[in-house]
Amino acid sequence: xxxPWHLIxxxxxxxxxxxxxxxxxxxxxxxxxxxxxxxxxxxxxxETVTAPVRYADDTGExxxxxxxxxxxxxxxxxxxxxxxxxxxxxxxxxxxxPGEEERFTRLMETLLRNPQAR
Numbered sequence: 001x002x003x004p005w006h007l008i009x010x011x012x013x014x015x016x017x018x019x020x021x022x023x024x025x026x027x028x029x030x031x032x033x034x035x036x037x038x039x040x041x042x043x044x045x046x047e048t049v050t051a052p053v054r055y056a057d058d059t060g061e062x063x064x065x066x067x068x069x070x071x072x073x074x075x076x077x078x079x080x081x082x083x084x085x086x087x088x089x090x091x092x093x094x095x096x097x098p099g100e101e102e103r104f105t106r107l108m109e110t111l112l113r114n115p116q117a118r
Contacts, residue, residue, distance in 0.1 A: 001039075002038075002039030002040035003039060003076060004020070004021040004022050004023055004039055004057075005022040005023075005025060005037070005039060005076065005077065005078050006018075006019075006020055006022070006076060006077045006078070007019040007020075007022045007025060007055055007077075007078050007079075007080075008077065008078070008079045008080070009053065009064065009066060009079075009080045009082060010079065010080070010081050010082070011081075011082060011083060011084050012083070016064070016066070016082070016084070016085060017064060019055065019057050019062075020057070021057050021058045022055050022056065022057045022078070023038075023039070023055075023056045023057065024036060024037060024038050024055065024056050025037040025053065025054070025055040025078055026053070026054040026055070027048055027051075027053050027071055027080065028048060028049050028051035028052075029046050029047065029048055029049070029071070030046070030047035030048060030049050030068070035071075037073060037078055041073055042073070043073055043074055043075070044071065044072070044073040045070065045071070045072050045073075046070070046071045047068070047069075047070060047071075048066075048068055048069050048070065048071050048080065048082075049068050050065075050066070050067045050068045050086045051065070051066075051086075052064065052065045052066075053065075053066055053080065064085070065085060065086040065087070066080065066082045066084070066085055066086055067082050067083045067084055067085070067086045068082070068083075069081045069082030069083065070082075
Protein backbone atom coordinates (compact mmCIF):
# COMPACT_ATOMS: atom_id res chain seq x y z
CA UNK A 1 0.00 0.00 0.00
CA UNK A 2 1.24 3.48 -0.87
CA UNK A 3 1.34 6.45 1.51
CA PRO A 4 -0.84 9.51 0.80
CA TRP A 5 0.61 12.48 -1.07
CA HIS A 6 2.16 15.69 0.16
CA LEU A 7 0.73 18.37 -2.19
CA ILE A 8 2.44 21.74 -2.57
CA UNK A 9 1.34 24.54 -4.90
CA UNK A 10 4.08 27.18 -5.26
CA UNK A 11 4.47 30.61 -6.81
CA UNK A 12 7.77 32.46 -7.09
CA UNK A 13 6.76 34.48 -4.00
CA UNK A 14 4.97 32.01 -1.74
CA UNK A 15 3.44 28.63 -1.10
CA UNK A 16 -0.25 28.90 -2.00
CA UNK A 17 -1.19 25.49 -0.61
CA UNK A 18 0.51 22.78 1.38
CA UNK A 19 -1.64 19.75 2.13
CA UNK A 20 -0.67 16.50 3.80
CA UNK A 21 -2.34 13.08 3.66
CA UNK A 22 -3.78 13.78 0.21
CA UNK A 23 -5.57 10.73 -1.21
CA UNK A 24 -5.95 11.85 -4.83
CA UNK A 25 -5.37 14.91 -7.02
CA UNK A 26 -6.91 15.89 -10.34
CA UNK A 27 -5.14 18.39 -12.62
CA UNK A 28 -5.89 19.61 -16.15
CA UNK A 29 -2.93 19.28 -18.52
CA UNK A 30 -1.93 21.42 -21.49
CA UNK A 31 -2.65 18.58 -23.91
CA UNK A 32 -6.36 18.98 -23.09
CA UNK A 33 -6.67 15.98 -20.82
CA UNK A 34 -7.03 15.63 -17.10
CA UNK A 35 -4.82 13.47 -14.97
CA UNK A 36 -5.89 11.67 -11.83
CA UNK A 37 -2.98 11.22 -9.44
CA UNK A 38 -3.28 8.45 -6.88
CA UNK A 39 -0.69 7.18 -4.38
CA UNK A 40 1.97 5.18 -6.20
CA UNK A 41 1.77 7.22 -9.42
CA UNK A 42 4.94 7.21 -11.50
CA UNK A 43 7.17 10.31 -11.55
CA UNK A 44 6.05 12.88 -14.10
CA UNK A 45 6.77 16.38 -15.34
CA UNK A 46 3.95 18.04 -17.31
CA GLU A 47 2.51 21.43 -18.29
CA THR A 48 -0.83 22.48 -16.78
CA VAL A 49 -3.45 25.01 -17.88
CA THR A 50 -5.45 27.58 -15.95
CA ALA A 51 -8.06 25.40 -14.28
CA PRO A 52 -9.17 24.19 -10.87
CA VAL A 53 -7.00 21.64 -9.09
CA ARG A 54 -9.14 19.15 -7.21
CA TYR A 55 -7.89 17.00 -4.37
CA ALA A 56 -9.11 15.04 -1.37
CA ASP A 57 -7.49 14.78 2.04
CA ASP A 58 -8.65 13.59 5.44
CA THR A 59 -11.03 16.58 5.75
CA GLY A 60 -12.81 16.08 2.40
CA GLU A 61 -12.65 17.25 -1.21
CA UNK A 62 -11.25 20.66 -2.15
CA UNK A 63 -10.96 22.79 -5.30
CA UNK A 64 -8.43 25.55 -5.92
CA UNK A 65 -8.37 27.53 -9.21
CA UNK A 66 -4.78 28.18 -10.29
CA UNK A 67 -3.06 29.67 -13.33
CA UNK A 68 -1.15 27.55 -15.83
CA UNK A 69 2.12 26.06 -14.64
CA UNK A 70 4.20 22.93 -14.24
CA UNK A 71 3.19 19.69 -12.51
CA UNK A 72 6.00 17.66 -10.94
CA UNK A 73 5.33 14.26 -9.40
CA UNK A 74 8.08 12.65 -7.32
CA UNK A 75 7.82 9.77 -4.83
CA UNK A 76 5.49 10.93 -2.06
CA UNK A 77 5.08 14.51 -3.31
CA UNK A 78 3.13 16.39 -5.96
CA UNK A 79 4.33 19.94 -6.67
CA UNK A 80 2.62 22.45 -8.92
CA UNK A 81 4.60 25.55 -9.88
CA UNK A 82 2.33 28.42 -10.97
CA UNK A 83 2.22 32.20 -11.12
CA UNK A 84 -0.76 32.36 -8.79
CA UNK A 85 -4.42 31.83 -8.19
CA UNK A 86 -6.82 32.15 -11.10
CA UNK A 87 -10.16 33.85 -11.06
CA UNK A 88 -12.70 31.10 -10.55
CA UNK A 89 -14.68 32.15 -13.64
CA UNK A 90 -11.61 31.94 -15.91
CA UNK A 91 -10.68 28.51 -14.58
CA UNK A 92 -14.22 27.19 -15.06
CA UNK A 93 -14.41 28.69 -18.57
CA UNK A 94 -11.25 26.78 -19.50
CA UNK A 95 -12.93 23.57 -18.42
CA UNK A 96 -16.20 24.41 -20.15
CA UNK A 97 -14.68 25.01 -23.59
CA PRO A 98 -13.20 21.74 -24.82
CA GLY A 99 -11.20 21.78 -28.01
CA GLU A 100 -12.00 19.70 -31.07
CA GLU A 101 -9.60 16.94 -30.03
CA GLU A 102 -11.12 16.73 -26.54
CA ARG A 103 -14.67 16.58 -27.94
CA PHE A 104 -13.58 13.76 -30.25
CA THR A 105 -11.94 11.89 -27.36
CA ARG A 106 -15.06 12.21 -25.21
CA LEU A 107 -17.25 10.97 -28.07
CA MET A 108 -14.93 8.04 -28.72
CA GLU A 109 -14.89 7.07 -25.03
CA THR A 110 -18.69 7.26 -24.88
CA LEU A 111 -19.03 5.05 -27.92
CA LEU A 112 -16.55 2.50 -26.59
CA ARG A 113 -18.32 2.32 -23.22
CA ASN A 114 -21.81 2.14 -24.68
CA PRO A 115 -22.11 -0.02 -27.85
CA GLN A 116 -25.86 0.80 -28.09
CA ALA A 117 -24.95 4.48 -28.75
CA ARG A 118 -23.54 3.51 -32.15
